[in-house]
Amino acid sequence: MQRGKGMKFVGDSRIKQGPTVSRIPKDYSEYPGRTEAFWPNFLLKEWLAGAVFLIGFLILTLAHPSPLEGLADPTDAAYIPLPDWYFLFLYELLKYEFASGNYILLGMLGIPGIAFGALLLAPFLDNGPGRRPHQRPIAVGMMLLGLASVIWLTYTSAAAVDWESRAEANKPVPPSDDVDVVIDTDHxxxxxxxxxxxxxxxxxxxxxxxxxxxxxxxxxxxxxxxxxxxxxxxxxxxxxxxxxxxxxxxxxxxxxxxxxxxxxx
Structure with missing residues (x-):
């Protein structure tokens, strides 16, 4: 008899066989109404949303161009510089009593650091499995509070400045070479x-x-x-x-x- 013929391999009955785990992910079609194909469904929605925002932004810039001032003049000691619009909320924060004067470091580093640090920690403080807003109250609440604060401070700062007059007053006016100015020093x-x-x-x-x-x-x-x-x-x-x-x-x-x-x- 040749070696190996008639031999049978018997498994050990003391070892339980676990369930077979499939390494192939399930198709998205097995979850109707809950998932969608990345291409083209998801990307098409993202592109449409981006296109609407871009067209709206272009229409806004054409309807109301941003007033531009003249070139920076380092010799103008009377000029009061203002930050760009996306930093106006920080500029407005420094006008409050608790964030200026003796508390200037609190307004410059303390309050913004706490606010941005809280937003970074929001996903870790509220790490529930749900994605709906009511299932993540801490993260959603902190985000809404931060958004409302930025919008209010930006609006308050921008409303106090007459941007059109400021841009008009700071336009460079080159002196005319063909004008002979007579100064009456006895006046x-x-x-x-x-x-x-x-x-x-x-x-x-x-x-x-x-x-x-x-x-x-x-x-x-x-x-x-x-x-x-x-x-x-x-x-x-x-x-x-x-x-x-x-x-x-x-x-x-x-x-x-x-x-x-x-x-x-």
Whole structure:
């Protein structure tokens, strides 16, 4: 008899045979209404949502273009810089008493660090298996609180700024080379101009750190000049002029006299 013939292999009855586990994943069609094919169903929905957002964003930029200011001028000490719109909520936070002054580090690092850290920890604090909002109250609540805070602070900060006037006031106005400006140093308003305006508007009103006070871009009336001198405009802060009412009238008359001399020429 050849070796191996007639031999039988018998399993040990003491060892229980476990269930056979399939390594092949089930097809999504076995879960009707709960799953869908990644291609093309899921990707088509994502592309459609992205296209709607992109078209809406393009329409918004065409209907209401963003006001752009002039080139940055490091010599303009009166210019008040503002962050981009997506950082305005942090800028607005620093205006509150508990996040400014002696508590500036709390406003700069403490509160934003706690807020962003909480959002990072939200998935770990609420790691339930469900995906619906009511099944994950902690994560959803923290996200809604953060979103509402950012929207409110951004809106509050943006509403306090006249963006159109700010952009118009900060447009670069190059001095005209063909204009011969005559400065009457004996005018009673010249001394007032030297004290309050010369540092930013130049010795001949040509504009250095601030716009020129003559030319086609300067079309203010006497009342408007007096109001701007006291209350400011755009990047020009208020209270730049601190003299008397008589000195204010002399200053306005001096600026208008320079413009009248240019028009006569």
């Amino acid at each position: 009673p308003g010249y001394e007032v101009y030297e004290t309050s305006c010369l540092a930013c508007h130049g010795a001949e009103l040509e504009g250095t750190a601030a716009p020129a006070l003559y030319g086609p871009e300067f079309d203010h009336t006497a009342e408007e000049i007096a109001d701007i001198s006291v209350n400011g405009i755009g990047a020009m802060p208020p209270d730049q002029f601190t003299g008397t009412d008589e000195e204010l009238e002399q200053l306005v008359d001096f600026i208008l006299s320079v413009n009248e001399s240019i028009e006569e020429e």
